[in-house]
Every structure is written in C-alpha cells, then in structure tokens.
Amino acid sequence: MLAFLAFLLFNLLNFGVVSSVNEEGVALLSFKNSITLDPEGTLSNWNTSDETPCSWNGITCNEQRVVSLSIPKKKLSGFLSSSLGSLSELRHVNLRSNRLFGGLPSDLFKAEGLQSLVLYGNSFSGVLPFEVGNLDYLITLDLSENFFNGSLPSSLVKCKRLRNLGLRQNNFIGSLPSEFGKNLVLLEKLDLSHNSFSGSIPGDLGYLSNLQGTVDLSYNKFNGSIPASLGNLPEKVYIDLTYNNLRGPIPQNGALVNRGPTAFIGNPGLCGPPLKNLCSSDSEANPPSSFPNLPSNYPPGKNGGGGRGLTKASIVAIIVGDVVGICVIGLLFSYCYSKICRCGKGKDESGYGFEKGRKRSKECLCFRKDESETLSENVEHCDLVPLDEHVAFDLDELLKASAFVLGKSGIGIVYKVVLEDGVILAVRRLGEGGSQRFKEFQTEVEAIGKLRHPNVVTLRAYYWSVDEKLLIYDFVPNGNLAAAIHGKPGLVAFTPLSWCVRLKIMKGVAKGLVYLHECSPKKYVHGDLKPSNVLLGHEMEPKISDFGLGRLANIAGGSPTLQSNRMVYEKPQRGQQSSSASDVATFASKASFGSYYQAPEVMKAVKPSQKWDIYSYGMILLEMITGKTPLIQVGMSEMDLVHWMQLCIEEKRPVSDVLDPNLAQDADKEEEMIAVLKIAMACASSSPEKRPSMRHVLDALERLPAPSEC
Structure with a gap:
C-alpha cells in the first residue's frame, strides 16, 4: 500500500x-x-x-x-x-x-x-x-x-x-x-x-x-x-x-x-x-589497331602510280617525334607558369595572390596589376573569408545551416542562420551581379572586420563570388531600438523600456560613436544612424549596425538608398560599415522617417562630417525620452520632433507633456530626464558648429548617476 x-x-x-x-x-x-x-x-x-x-x-x-x-x-x-x-x-x-x-x-x-x-x-x-x-x-x-x-x-x-x-x-x-x-x-x-x-x-x-x-x-x-x-x-x-x-x-x-x-x-x-x-x-x-588506318596507296608515288605506303618504322618514328615535341612544349609551359605565377605565397610586387578557403585546395589565381579590376572573374568560386581567428565554420556549414528571413530592404535580405553546433549568425545577402570590383570590396570589408567594440556589431566573415555576396555578423537577439521604443507593427502589446534601460542604451550608443569617431583605425562617419540601426543584445546592451552598408552595396552592385551612400569617413578616405540582423520591419526604419534623423546640412554638404552623427544621436535621444515618432501630427499639420520640442519649450509646457507616459513609473528620475533632454537639444542644433562632440556628450552622460541593475 x-x-x-x-x-x-x-x-x-x-x-x-x-x-x-x-x-x-x-x-x-x-x-x-x-x-x-x-x-x-x-x-x-x-x-x-x-x-x-x-x-x-x-x-x-x-x-x-x-x-x-x-x-x-x-x-x-x-x-x-x-x-x-x-x-x-x-x-x-x-x-x-x-x-x-x-x-x-x-x-x-x-x-x-x-x-x-x-x-x-x-x-x-x-x-x-x-x-x-x-x-x-x-x-x-x-x-x-x-x-x-x-x-x-x-x-x-x-x-x-x-x-x-x-x-x-x-x-x-x-x-x-x-x-x-x-x-x-x-x-x-x-x-x-x-x-x-x-x-x-x-x-x-x-x-x-x-x-x-x-x-x-x-x-x-x-x-x-x-x-x-x-x-x-x-x-x-x-x-x-x-x-x-x-x-x-x-x-x-x-x-x-x-x-x-x-x-x-x-x-x-x-x-x-x-x-x-x-x-x-x-x-x-573499325578493326582494332595501334596505328591510324591508311590507304595502301598513301602517299602516292612520285611517278603518279600506286607506290608503297609508309613503313611501320616510319610511322613509329613520326609518333615518337610527336610525343617528344609535346613533352618539350609541356616543360616550357610549366617553366613559364612557375616564373609568372607564384600565388599562394602571399602578395608580391608583380601581382596578387588569392587563397581559397581553409577546407578547399589552394588554387593559384594570377593576373597582372592592370588586370586587377577583373579579379572577380578569377574568384568566381571564392570560399568564405574569415575576418576573425575565432571563426570556426566554413562555407559548407553555413550553406547547410537552418536559415530564417529577418527582413528585407533595398540593400538585400537579412537571415538568421543557426549552425549545427548551435552558433547563431546574421547573414546579409547583398544580391547578385552588378559591379565586380572585388579588390575594392575586399579592402572595405577587411577594414570593417578590424572594428572591435562592445557597442558596434562585429563583422566575422564575408563571401564574394560573381553571383553572390554575403556578409556574416554576430547575431544580436533582442531586435532593434525602434521596436523597443514603439513596439513591432501588428503587435498591440509590448513591454516599455524603463528609464534605467534607456539610459544604459543612450550611454552605450554614445560609447560606440566615440569609438568610431576617435578610437577606430580611421575617424569614421556612420551617416545613417537611427533607432532601427541600433540593435539590442542579451542584456539590452546597444550595438550600432549598418555602418557603411550602402558603400559595400554599391561596390557589390546593389541599389543603396541615398542616405546609405553617405556612410563614409570624415576624411576623404575609403568608407566602411558594420551591419547585422536589424529588424527592418519596424516603422521607424521606413523611408518616410529615415530622412528625419539626418542633419539639415546633409543634402547640401559635399564632405561628410561627424556632426551628422551627432544630430542623428540627438534625434534618437529625443525619441527615447518622449516616446514619439520623428514626425508628429500637430493639429492639421505635421512637425518634426526637434521643432515640436522647440515649440514646447517656447510655450513653457510642463515636463509631463513632453516625457513618454511609459516613464511615469520613474518619476523620481525626472531631473536626469531633463538633463538628457538638454543634451539631446544641443546635439540636434540646426547649426553644426553648436553641436558638441561625441566625447563631450559621453562625458555629460557619464556624470549622471550610474543606472542600478536593470
């Protein structure tokens, strides 16, 4: 019992x-x-x-x-x-x-x-x-x-x-x-x-x-x-x-x-x-024979009659002579090839070498310097190129992995890819065909691969062929900032971000921009910063993505948007990017809103400036504080978020009218919110000269109390 x-x-x-x-x-x-x-x-x-x-x-x-x-x-x-x-x-x-x-x-x-x-x-x-x-x-x-x-x-x-x-x-x-x-x-x-x-x-x-x-x-x-x-x-x-x-x-x-x-x-x-x-x-x-069939009267006799044909000894001599000649030609060709083509040992001053993937045999692809623009014709079967010593997968594993479409844009499709060992990656496909400037693409993408910062998405590898271009990044699991602020389209309910998390994201984005502007190998300008290009990691840590994507898409033959093409350096040098699996299905990434994150002088300027990014950052801060979209309906007209804030200041509206209602539970942090609001308005100044540097912005944010455990 x-x-x-x-x-x-x-x-x-x-x-x-x-x-x-x-x-x-x-x-x-x-x-x-x-x-x-x-x-x-x-x-x-x-x-x-x-x-x-x-x-x-x-x-x-x-x-x-x-x-x-x-x-x-x-x-x-x-x-x-x-x-x-x-x-x-x-x-x-x-x-x-x-x-x-x-x-x-x-x-x-x-x-x-x-x-x-x-x-x-x-x-x-x-x-x-x-x-x-x-x-x-x-x-x-x-x-x-x-x-x-x-x-x-x-x-x-x-x-x-x-x-x-x-x-x-x-x-x-x-x-x-x-x-x-x-x-x-x-x-x-x-x-x-x-x-x-x-x-x-x-x-x-x-x-x-x-x-x-x-x-x-x-x-x-x-x-x-x-x-x-x-x-x-x-x-x-x-x-x-x-x-x-x-x-x-x-x-x-x-x-x-x-x-x-x-x-x-x-x-x-x-x-x-x-x-x-x-x-x-x-x-x-055709009876079996070691020699070609020859008519008995071939070749004809000198007297025009039916003379004897070639003897067997003569035919053997001809064949041996042919074989020896072919061997000599082969040796000459081999000698010339060894002198001209020394790929696989790296680059030299006379040409370039391209080594195929780790798990494939090495193939020597040789060409003169003046032929480098047609390199892609020689690297049609290029393997996956790792940009990080920790990359432990190859092209075959990538192609066999489970893949899910995360989003589509004018610059290609983004996939979430799950490898057999459980590693998750984000793969952006830049499309097929178009301009075939491999060396330029290689230079750009390998420079991007050197960027390493906790608040910038990491590019791990790339793949180039005539018909396919892939960029492989770390997968960032919690979507993008636009969805975190406003929710995803079609989903009514979502969990608003607390002030603690918002401040953490603000500081993280500022750190990432300081790295790009000052500490990276070159002083970069992102040029297309907006909430949909800020991804959120496991602990809601922000990671800046889509850096220089338009530049790479243009090289690879894609059709980037106008603003994406501005992802370049502040100095007249080659541009770069970093990208990942941003959730492009958020309304904040729509073309109708994209231009509102750009500084007023962008359409007039020729030389890119880091002040562009600072304006965009100010817009992001305003959006995070107010919870509003970049374009606001005011009566019968529409007004961008910066001018709406200026109107609120002129009319001396109470702070409660400006702040995101979802921040009501953090009312005790109102002073911090006002301080950030002032920083945001300074960044979003219409005059580039009046905008602070990202270093000054980060210093001001760091003076605010460190957020407790979020």
Whole structure:
C-alpha cells in the first residue's frame, strides 16, 4: 500500500511539473524520453519546469514556436519519437551522425511545413513512409549512411520543392518512382549510390537541369542501356554510373561526352568510347589497331602510280617525334607558369595572390596589376573569408545551416542562420551581379572586420563570388531600438523600456560613436544612424549596425538608398560599415522617417562630417525620452520632433507633456530626464558648429548617476 501511494505521489508530482511546459515542450520531452543514451549531456537542460522549450539545447524558436531541432554529432542513442510531428511550425530537423535506430514514424510527417530532414550517419532502418509525400515544402532530405530498405514510395515525387536528395549507402531496392525526373525538376544534388536500386535508369532524369556537382548512381543494380537524355544534364555535371549492370553503347552527346572511362567502369556490358571495348558494329567498321588506318596507296608515288605506303618504322618514328615535341612544349609551359605565377605565397610586387578557403585546395589565381579590376572573374568560386581567428565554420556549414528571413530592404535580405553546433549568425545577402570590383570590396570589408567594440556589431566573415555576396555578423537577439521604443507593427502589446534601460542604451550608443569617431583605425562617419540601426543584445546592451552598408552595396552592385551612400569617413578616405540582423520591419526604419534623423546640412554638404552623427544621436535621444515618432501630427499639420520640442519649450509646457507616459513609473528620475533632454537639444542644433562632440556628450552622460541593475 505504501509503495502504491509513493508511486501515485511520484506521478502526480511529475504531472504537475510537466504541466508547466507548453504542448511543444511536452512533445520534445517525449523525444527526450525516447533517447536511451546521452553521453555528452546534450539534453540535460531540457527541464520540465521551463514554460517553453525555446532555451533548450538544439532548439530554435520563432515567436515562441519551435522551428528547428538540431542536435548533430552528440552520440545520442535511441529512436525517433513520433511526437515531433505535433510541432506544427517545425521546419528543420538535423540529427545527423548520432546512434539513433528504428524506423521513421509516419506521424513525423504530420509536420507538413518541414523543409529539411537530415538523418544521415545513424542506424535507422525500415522503409521510407509513404507519408513523406505530405511534405510539400521539403527542400532537403538526407538519409545517407543508414539501413533503410524497401522501394522509394511513389509519393516522393510530390515533394516538388526538393533540391537535395541524399540516399547513399542504404539498402533501397526497386526502380525509381514513375516521373521522378519530371516532378523533381528543382533537384540540385542527387546521390543514390551504394544501394540496390534496379530497373532501367529513367529517361526523364534528363529534365533535371538544375543539378550540380556529381549525380551519383554508382554501386547499384541499374540495368538496360544508358538513356541518351542524360546528355541533356548541365555539361558541368559529372555522372557516375560505375558498378551497375548497364549494357549497350554509351551515348555521345552533351554531358556524356568526354567524361573519361572512370564514369562507366564496372559495367561489363557497356561498349564504345571512352571505353576500350568497342561495340560489335564499331569493331567491324573499325578493326582494332595501334596505328591510324591508311590507304595502301598513301602517299602516292612520285611517278603518279600506286607506290608503297609508309613503313611501320616510319610511322613509329613520326609518333615518337610527336610525343617528344609535346613533352618539350609541356616543360616550357610549366617553366613559364612557375616564373609568372607564384600565388599562394602571399602578395608580391608583380601581382596578387588569392587563397581559397581553409577546407578547399589552394588554387593559384594570377593576373597582372592592370588586370586587377577583373579579379572577380578569377574568384568566381571564392570560399568564405574569415575576418576573425575565432571563426570556426566554413562555407559548407553555413550553406547547410537552418536559415530564417529577418527582413528585407533595398540593400538585400537579412537571415538568421543557426549552425549545427548551435552558433547563431546574421547573414546579409547583398544580391547578385552588378559591379565586380572585388579588390575594392575586399579592402572595405577587411577594414570593417578590424572594428572591435562592445557597442558596434562585429563583422566575422564575408563571401564574394560573381553571383553572390554575403556578409556574416554576430547575431544580436533582442531586435532593434525602434521596436523597443514603439513596439513591432501588428503587435498591440509590448513591454516599455524603463528609464534605467534607456539610459544604459543612450550611454552605450554614445560609447560606440566615440569609438568610431576617435578610437577606430580611421575617424569614421556612420551617416545613417537611427533607432532601427541600433540593435539590442542579451542584456539590452546597444550595438550600432549598418555602418557603411550602402558603400559595400554599391561596390557589390546593389541599389543603396541615398542616405546609405553617405556612410563614409570624415576624411576623404575609403568608407566602411558594420551591419547585422536589424529588424527592418519596424516603422521607424521606413523611408518616410529615415530622412528625419539626418542633419539639415546633409543634402547640401559635399564632405561628410561627424556632426551628422551627432544630430542623428540627438534625434534618437529625443525619441527615447518622449516616446514619439520623428514626425508628429500637430493639429492639421505635421512637425518634426526637434521643432515640436522647440515649440514646447517656447510655450513653457510642463515636463509631463513632453516625457513618454511609459516613464511615469520613474518619476523620481525626472531631473536626469531633463538633463538628457538638454543634451539631446544641443546635439540636434540646426547649426553644426553648436553641436558638441561625441566625447563631450559621453562625458555629460557619464556624470549622471550610474543606472542600478536593470
């Protein structure tokens, strides 16, 4: 009886604890219970007492809904719980390189928004459920290096957004589903190697015009002839058909031409070029010979009659002479190349070198100085370039990571990217095409990468190719200052900032500007400072972003706004930037408000001035103190925030009319607010000469009492 009561009490306590977790947390805890071994303690912080699972290891949320489960290479042992299918917003599952076993539950595919399912390197078995066809948004399916068996379900061809399909090293059998190529036309990667697929190779694979790299059908049991339609694949694609049961002549068209014999070995029934065994019809028309066929009367005799042909010794001598000549030419070319091209050893005065990524082979890209403007033609396949010794990821990891769009603007799209090891980055894509001034871009971006300050967003790496330019930054998690002051569009409720936090942000932004103006390698002008370009970190510490972004976008061929182009130095030197994942969906970043943060003289001045940033900073202070937008409705007319403040001062309105009503709880700090208000009005003076320097502004703010724990 006592044992029963103890058991009942234990279960009641457990129920009470679990009930504190939302439904998605309960589903993930069910997955945790299916894990029998967790040697690295990866799931140790999956606590039943948390309200949501969003802080758990391997979990990524968007608006408090689970969108990603990523726990690779953690030696987890157990099976895959069907409860994951109840996560309605689940987009990415990455459990690669663990020790998971069992089959895939059909209920997993109830998460119909799933975009990537990466399970390779485990011990899963059984068939691929028919329900996989429910995943209309599936982009990546990688089940490689497991023990799956059975035929591929015919429903797989319903996943028409599929781009990456990896089934290597399993036990799949049977033919490929009907209309495989016609439906999956977006496929970019296809690896079916090391299985037991049989039947003929579908002719409709020729429709896969987006394929890249290697199409690997090797080590299977495909039979019949090679369809000529495979020649319709992109010519850069390598088609690996080794070790199957294919027969007949190898088609000589498109992507199948000049592939060499290594793509076809292990198929004894294949014949024709590039293999040595000729097809029977060819053998009759072209009998094997070590020498070219020459007519018996070639060359004609001097007397015009049918003289003797060249002797075998003569032909051998000609061939040997040709071989020796080719070798000599090759040695000369090698000697000239070694003299001209010494890349990989850094730059020298005669040219430049470009070293490709750390995990790729080094490729020497040589050109003369007068050709440097066309460098991008030589670096089309440039790898990720780290700007920090602590960068531990490469391009492949970045491209395979889970990505979520944070916002779009005229200067590209910003993504939140979650790497497999849980590191979160912000990636700005600057777009495709346009001006190809790589050296200029490289100079700008590497100078930006040297900026290191707690209140300036850090640029960690960049990527350049002819078709793609990426900037990779630290991710800053708490959105931007505009959203913190006014809330996000569409969300009625938000938590106002206390005076303590506001003062902390004001001081942090001032410190960041002092660094840019005085302490950085060059004296910079931001030129586009506004609340949407001030990001907020874990502890609400401010970080200035989007510094010089317009300059880089212009070099990369983007279409920056007018004000973004002004992100340059105060001295006539090259401009720079720093950027990150600002939440561009806030109304304060709209073009209609952007100009109100700019100093009045900006449109007239030719040379940029740090006084521009000081005016913008003053506007930000006014917005934080009053809680108002840069443009205010006054009766039937509109007035900018600076003129509205001047009007309030002239009319001697009470302070309560000016301050943000959300600051009423900090009424005891009114004197500090008035002091900051005076600083703001000095910064926002219409006369640049009357504005203080950022150093003086910071000194004045530092004299205010230090904010207590916020």
